Amino acid sequence: MKDFGLKKLYYSISEVSKITGLEQYILRYWETEFEQLKPSKNRAGNRIYTNKDIKLILEIKKLLREEKYTIEGAKKILSGLNKSPEKDNFAVQNDMTPEKNGKRELKEDLEEIKKFLIELKEKL
Known part of the structure; x- marks a missing residue:
């Protein structure tokens, strides 16, 4: 993860896109597939991601891109971690x-x- 100097409490989708190296549409799609990934929204309706959300996104990216799991396989692993x-x-x-x-x-x-x-x- 890139270090932008001052650690923030919340990040916009464009910042998360840069940090994770993923397109914004992929982040939005993953929200529909992974129940654990539910960023809050601010008053304007824009997504606001926490550091925990970013860690989860990086874990999903690792499972899908590096370890070559399917989305269903990654869901099972992530739900298995919780249960x-x-x-x-x-x-x-x-x-x-x-x-x-x-x-x-x-x-x-x-x-x-x-x-x-x-x-x-x-x-x-």
Whole structure:
């Protein structure tokens, strides 16, 4: 992934296209095929991608382009990552119930926002 200097919280589809090396129409198509890829939209209705969305896109690209999976095969792998028994056992052993896991993700997002704001303040 290219480094554009300041890490952002949200990226436009054109920025994600440049970062991932994929055409915008491919990104839009993948949204219809992969249920995990659902970028939010801003007030103007434009897609806004997070860093997690970009990581997912790069994983999909790797599965399809490098590892030569079909879209259906890539869907199975991605859904398997979310529902694997090993992951469920790990979650239970580490007390990562969906509620606690959601709080953990929120905490990680807030830490990322905090880091972003500190970096922004330092640049001003």
